[in-house]
Structures are given as C-alpha cells and as structure tokens.
Amino acid sequence: MCTISLNIRGLGQLGKINWLKRICNKEKPTILGLQETKCEHTQDNIIESFLGNSDFKFVQKDSVGASGGIITIWDCNTFIFDHAIEGEFFLVICGSWVGYDSKITFINVYGPHSSSKKQRLWSELSSLINSLTSPFIIFGDFNEVRKASERMNCVFNQQWATNFNNFINNFGLIDIPLGGKKxxxxxxxxxxxxxxxRFLISDDILKLWPNISSKTLDRDLSDHCPILLRNTYFNSGPKPIRVFNTLLYLKDADSIITRAWSIPMTGNRPDCILRNKLKNVKLELKKHSAQLDNLDTQILDHLKNINEWEALAETRPLSESEKNKWLEDKFSHLDKEKNKANMLKQKSRIKWALEGDENSKYFHNFIKNVIVKIIYTVYLLMELGLKIPTS
Structure with missing residues (x-):
C-alpha cells in the first residue's frame, strides 16, 4: 500500500505535470490525493499523462474559480471503487482493497482558513466518521497544527489547535509521525x-497494514511537501493496549475479566497469545462501559438521596430497610467519587503525555519497564491459577 498526498497549488501550472510524473514513477502510489488543484474540470488524458497508463480512475471536487479543488486517484487493479462522497472541504472514496475482506475509506481533506469554517470541517468529518463502519484514512492539507512547535515564524492559535486535537482524540485517531522534514x-x-x-488513521487500519509509516518527499514546484504513507517494516516495539482504569471498577469487573481471559487462544508464540488475551479483556470491559456514563449525574443523585435519608433520620428512627438503603446510597456515592477521581487523574496523565516534558524519554522508559513487569506478573499468576489481588 502506498498513498501520496500533495497540495499541488495549481495542477495546470507549468512543470507541475512533469513533477507529478517523476513522483509517481519513483513511488508508484496506489492512492494519490491532490489538494488546491485550481481546476474546474480535469480530463482523463491529464491524469494519464503523469500516471503513464489508463488503469487509474479518479473523482474530483471542482474548484470555485481559481480557488480550491480536490482530486483523488486510485489504481483500479488494487482498489475496487464503490462510491464517493463530497463534503464542503473534503472528498471521500469508499471501496475494497484487493486481497482484503474489509471495506476501506479514504478521506482527502483541504482545510479552510477561517475559524467558523474550521469548526464546520470538524463537525462534518465527525458526522462522516460516525456513519462509517469500515477502516479509514484521513489525509491532506488540514490548514491547522496540533501544537506551537509545528509552526515557526507564524502566529499560533491555541484554541484552533485545541479544537483540532479534540477532534483527533474524540475518535481515537492515530497521527502517523512524519519522517523527513519537520x-x-x-x-x-x-x-x-x-x-x-498529515495522515490520520483509524485503529483498524493497523490490522490491515501493521507496519505503516509515513515521510515527507522533496518539495519542488509547490510550497508544500508531498507526504507519503506506505506499509513498510519498522520495528517500533510492541503497540500499547490502552484502557481507562475506571473500567476496572465496573460492577462484576472480576467476572468480566475472568470470562474474557478464559477464551481459548491459538498460536505458537506466547507474546501473541498474551496480546490477544489482553485485547479480549479490553473489548469486554468496553462493552460494559455504559455503567460509567453520566458519572456526574449519578453522583448528584446519590448525594440527593443521602441528604433526604439524613433529613428523615432527624425526624424519626429509620427502619432496618431504610438504613440499608441509606448506607447503599452512601457507599455508591463514595465509589462513584472514587471512579471520577481516578478518571481525572488518568486524563491528566494523558494530557501530560501529549504535551510532553523535558525528561519525557527518561520517564517514558521507566514507566514502560514497570508496566511490562506488571503485565508479565499478572500473566504468570493467571496461568498458574492464582487469584490476583484487587487492592
């Protein structure tokens, strides 16, 4: 798999076709996404001129005069096109990849400049992603950065970056690190x-192409670098399995974990078996995560009940059943407060990890070693049939 994205800044300008031809001859992309083509109608012969054959098809979003324009091109021998979707700031192609059962979606984005239009882009993309059931890749020129260090000699808008990061984090998108130029x-x-x-991918893409990586290509006739995404082997260590700790406080969490862990796994490598067992545990816990929804509302409800029981106890003695209900609300309230505190604590750790630290390399290595030891100990205990302490 090889995907190239480029803000071409005018496809019809002198030398641009030959530049694209050199890139395609060298990298041989199966998906090519162009932004800011500044073309109202692109002919088949123009596409063939830099791809070299007619095995490629394309869809386009026309420019408005000499502004905008998006084209997405695919190799018909590799990608079986199903349908396209056109948004205000993006162009989508949906289909299937030869050799894979799963459908896949490519979203080619040309982001706007104004604040209100950026918000519309995140809103439209959110609606689109919510409607998708297949793995997807979002790529292109987002006209936005994630942090101040991604700009130099430019004005950085923290609120705009926060909105972009919220969109990425809300859907658990993976921002593939770009090799090459900063x-x-x-x-x-x-x-x-x-x-x-940049390239943003859904988690499911890693199941199709586990060794995915990206890099910048040489800037030539545009003020943007072409960026390339391909499936190449790069040993970056084991991929982390992330889960909110509050899921471990679910009702019957012990039985959920035990049931998920006991699902038989096939394979000869112990590390792969352990990975799949942990993945089963994570998926089973997430199925029951609805118990943690509206945590603040549940806390207020229990607190209201506690105050009512205490007010009633001041007027007359409570029966045994009333005392039990009072205590039940009190214990439930404390549990919910504890869950909320743990969730906020973990979210603060996530924020720290995203924003970084001067000594982050040292701390990350230290934490990674501790977690590996804990997982290995848990695995040995469960394999030996011993009960794992919960406190």
Missing part, C-alpha cells in the same frame, strides 16, 4: 514554516 509547508518570502499536512 515542516510540510514553507512561505519563502516571509520564511514561515508549518506542519499542516
């Missing part, structure tokens, strides 16, 4: 640099 766009006249081109 910035993907440069304004030579004012020496402004920014990283506004």
């Amino acid at each position: 910035f993907t766009r440069i304004c030579i006249k004012r020496m402004k640099f920014s990283k506004i081109d």
Whole structure:
C-alpha cells in the first residue's frame, strides 16, 4: 500500500505535470490525493499523462474559480471503487482493497482558513466518521497544527489547535509521525514554516497494514511537501493496549475479566497469545462501559438521596430497610467519587503525555519497564491459577 498526498497549488501550472510524473514513477502510489488543484474540470488524458497508463480512475471536487479543488486517484487493479462522497472541504472514496475482506475509506481533506469554517470541517468529518463502519484514512492539507512547535515564524492559535486535537482524540485517531522534514509547508518570502499536512488513521487500519509509516518527499514546484504513507517494516516495539482504569471498577469487573481471559487462544508464540488475551479483556470491559456514563449525574443523585435519608433520620428512627438503603446510597456515592477521581487523574496523565516534558524519554522508559513487569506478573499468576489481588 502506498498513498501520496500533495497540495499541488495549481495542477495546470507549468512543470507541475512533469513533477507529478517523476513522483509517481519513483513511488508508484496506489492512492494519490491532490489538494488546491485550481481546476474546474480535469480530463482523463491529464491524469494519464503523469500516471503513464489508463488503469487509474479518479473523482474530483471542482474548484470555485481559481480557488480550491480536490482530486483523488486510485489504481483500479488494487482498489475496487464503490462510491464517493463530497463534503464542503473534503472528498471521500469508499471501496475494497484487493486481497482484503474489509471495506476501506479514504478521506482527502483541504482545510479552510477561517475559524467558523474550521469548526464546520470538524463537525462534518465527525458526522462522516460516525456513519462509517469500515477502516479509514484521513489525509491532506488540514490548514491547522496540533501544537506551537509545528509552526515557526507564524502566529499560533491555541484554541484552533485545541479544537483540532479534540477532534483527533474524540475518535481515537492515530497521527502517523512524519519522517523527513519537520515542516510540510514553507512561505519563502516571509520564511514561515508549518506542519499542516498529515495522515490520520483509524485503529483498524493497523490490522490491515501493521507496519505503516509515513515521510515527507522533496518539495519542488509547490510550497508544500508531498507526504507519503506506505506499509513498510519498522520495528517500533510492541503497540500499547490502552484502557481507562475506571473500567476496572465496573460492577462484576472480576467476572468480566475472568470470562474474557478464559477464551481459548491459538498460536505458537506466547507474546501473541498474551496480546490477544489482553485485547479480549479490553473489548469486554468496553462493552460494559455504559455503567460509567453520566458519572456526574449519578453522583448528584446519590448525594440527593443521602441528604433526604439524613433529613428523615432527624425526624424519626429509620427502619432496618431504610438504613440499608441509606448506607447503599452512601457507599455508591463514595465509589462513584472514587471512579471520577481516578478518571481525572488518568486524563491528566494523558494530557501530560501529549504535551510532553523535558525528561519525557527518561520517564517514558521507566514507566514502560514497570508496566511490562506488571503485565508479565499478572500473566504468570493467571496461568498458574492464582487469584490476583484487587487492592
């Protein structure tokens, strides 16, 4: 699999076709996404001129005059096209990949500049993603960065970056690190640099292409670098299994974990068996995560009941059943408060991990070693049939 994304800044300008031809001859992409084509109608012969054959098909979102324009091109021998969706700021192709049973969706984005339009983009993409049942890749020029270090000699807007990060985090998207150049766009006249081109993938993409990586290609006739995504082997260590600790406080969590762990696993490698067992545990816990929804509302409800029982106890003696209900509300209230505190604590750790720290490499290595030892100990205890202490 090889996907290339490029803000071409005008497909019809002198030399752009030959530049694309050189890129395609060298990298041989199966999906090619272009932004800011500035073309109202692109002919088949123009696409064939830089791809070299007619085995490629394409869909396009026309520019408005000399502004905008998106084209997504695919190799018909590899990608079986099903249908396309056109949004205000993106172009989608849905289909299947030869050799895989799963459907797959590619979303080619050309982000707007204004704040209100950016919000519309995140809203439209959110609605689109909620409607998808297949793995997907979002790529293109988002016209937005995630942090201040992704701009140089440019104005950084924290609120806009926060909105972008919230969109990414809400859907658990993976921002594939770009190798090569630090910035993907440069304004030579004012020496402004920014990283506004990227690939965002759903977690399911890693099941199709586990060795996915991306890098920038040489900037030539555009102020943007082409960015390339391909499935190549790169040993970055085991992929982490993430789960909120509060899921471990679910009612009957012990039985849920035991049932998930006892599902038979096949395979010869113990590390793969352990990984699949942990994945089963995570999925089973997430199925029951509805118990943690509206945690604040549940806390207020229990607190209201406690106050009512205490007010009633001041007027007359409570019966045994009333005392038990009072205590039940009190214990439930404390449990919910504990769950909320643990969730906030873990979210603060996540924020720290995203924003980084000067000594992050040291701390990350230390934490990773501790977690590996804990997982290995848990695995041995469960294999030996011993009960794992919960406190």
